[in-house]
Amino acid sequence: MRFSKRVVLVTGGARGIGEGCCRVFSKEGAHVSVVDRDLAAAEALVDALPHPAVAIQADVSIESQVRSAIARTVEHFGQLDCLINNAGIHPPDTPLTGMTPEQVVDVLRVNFISTYAACYYALEHLKKTKGTIINVSSMTAVLGQRNSTAYAASKGAQLSFTKSLALECADFGIRVNAILPSNVDTPLMRSWAATLPDPDAALDRIASLQPLGRMADIEEIGRTCLFLATDDSSFITGQGLQVDGGASLDY
Ligand SMILES: NC(=O)c1ccc[n+]([C@@H]2O[C@H](COP(=O)([O-])OP(=O)(O)OC[C@H]3O[C@@H](n4cnc5c(N)ncnc54)[C@H](O)[C@@H]3O)[C@@H](O)[C@H]2O)c1
Numbered sequence: 001m002r003f004s005k006r007v008v009l010v011t012g013g014a015r016g017i018g019e020g021c022c023r024v025f026s027k028e029g030a031h032v033s034v035v036d037r038d039l040a041a042a043e044a045l046v047d048a049l050p051h052p053a054v055a056i057q058a059d060v061s062i063e064s065q066v067r068s069a070i071a072r073t074v075e076h077f078g079q080l081d082c083l084i085n086n087a088g089i090h091p092p093d094t095p096l097t098g099m100t101p102e103q104v105v106d107v108l109r110v111n112f113i114s115t116y117a118a119c120y121y122a123l124e125h126l127k128k129t130k131g132t133i134i135n136v137s138s139m140t141a142v143l144g145q146r147n148s149t150a151y152a153a154s155k156g157a158q159l160s161f162t163k164s165l166a167l168e169c170a171d172f173g174i175r176v177n178a179i180l181p182s183n184v185d186t187p188l189m190r191s192w193a194a195t196l197p198d199p200d201a202a203l204d205r206i207a208s209l210q211p212l213g214r215m216a217d218i219e220e221i222g223r224t225c226l227f228l229a230t231d232d233s234s235f236i237t238g239q240g241l242q243v244d245g246g247a248s249l250d251y
Contacts, residue, residue: 002230004029006129007077009070011060011118012087014041016186017136020218021084021225026051028226033073035060036087052077060087060114061106070121080125082229085115085158086136090188092195093147104150111154112161119165123174130173132229135162136221137178139244155180159240166238175237177228182244183207185215210245 008025012018014036022032026049035056036042042055054076058065074080088111091099115135126133140152141159159178166176183189183206193199193206207214224243227233242248 001029002226002232003081005031006081007031007033007073007079008082008084008229009033009035009073009080009118009122010084010086011035011058011066011069011114013084014038014045014055016188017181017184017218017221018084018086019045020220020222021086022049022053022222024219024222024226025082025229026053030082031077033069033077035069035073060118061109063113063117066114066117067121070118070125074125079129080122081129081131082134083118083122083126083131084134084136084225084229085118087114088136088154088188090148090151090192092192094150095147096149099150104153107150108154108157111151112157115158115161119176123169123172126169126174127172132174133162133165133169133176134225134228135159135176135178136225137162137180137240139180139182139242139248141178141180141240142242143248162240163238170237175228175233177233177236177238178240179221179224179228180240180242180244181216181221182210182242182247183215184221185217189215210247211249212245214245216243216245 013034032053034042037059039057046053058069137158138155141155162178193202196202
């Protein structure tokens, strides 16, 4: 019960990595706010969690909905101890000239501006609890990814934002970290593979990129977030924790 009665808000919490976070935190006694644009999926997950949870519909690319999701979470549970900025999209494989600058703005809105906005509105609540912020970035932030310039740049923005915000937040006792997964078996991963000519071969190739020989599962990433949200990581702030099964080794 490492998060008993403490409150975590997970954006994009209904599926994939966000779902893994909700499940892991709930098993540890957390009160979980599952924020997702897909209300039905969020409600289904809430029903399956072992401790109190609430489903809140919000599109994180819309600032007013982010503000309202945070306000409703605090109204419902009375406080906020951890914000996990996880909601994100990965556009199909596209070279630079296949995506217009306007389309890049759309990616940034979902993947990065949402993170900024959620921190903006959550800060006053996290100051009261000396809470934590965890931004779900990606190894693409440091390694790059072919045909994914907009995505990788949005993840890089989350990482550098994390470091700068950690400096500001240290004064308030709030720790801010990012996690950088390599490849995680989620609906996003599978729908991205489906845009490629041979999805099964692509998933096998992706699994083999990790020396551990597989992708991460969603609860492994959830447990990494739990570590960053508890005093087990009390001296860690401003870091991008590479949760990559060794994928970045052996150059
Ligand atoms: N899957 C991976 O291998 C991988 C690797 C590195 C980083 N990431 C990052 O992890 C995060 C989660 O990825 P995933 O693979 O779990 O994705 P996913 O598509 O499997 O799940 C994402 C969840 O977020 C929700 N969501 C998407 N856009 C939203 C929006 N605008 N507002 C509210 N909710 C929204 C979806 O409804 C869904 O429930 C993303 O930020 C992604 O960039 C994933």
